[in-house]
């Protein structure tokens with residue numbers, strides 16, 4: 001019975017994580033990030049964030065990756081358990097004062113607040129290798145194609161022509 005109890009508990013936990021996670025659609029994510037104030041934040045555009053999130057997680061909030069050093073990376077922005085959150089396994093600075101597992105659900109506000117801290121650090125977006133590799137210096141306007149959000153990178157003035165209902 002005890003074994004089955006543990007199995008049920010594990011399955012229930014997995015189901016909660018699974019049911020509460022989400023693979024975002026590109027434009028839906030773009031609007032979320034824009035609303036949360038990332039457009040132009042520290043000089044980076046929504047295109048930067050979409051490109052980054054695509055190469056880090058494929059817009060899948062449930063994505064977890066494990067590093068050779070024992071740390072893990074969580075969620076849509078793949079935030080690291082040695083620096084930004086606490087997974088109760090890795091020694092951590094926990095600079096975002098949060099549980100890593102909160103980075104796996106569909107609610108992005110806490111993820112975004114933490115990502116703002118990362119991008120405010122000295123390294124900016126180069127903190128994410130995938131941004132440096134795939135996004136830096138590229139034309140990122142394609143990421144917003146069809147999303148009815150246009151961004152003027154030079155002046156950081158955003159223009160939103162979004163007549164669709166907001167999420």
Ligand SMILES: [Ca+2]
Nearest residue numbers: 102103107111
């Ligand atoms: Ca979250």
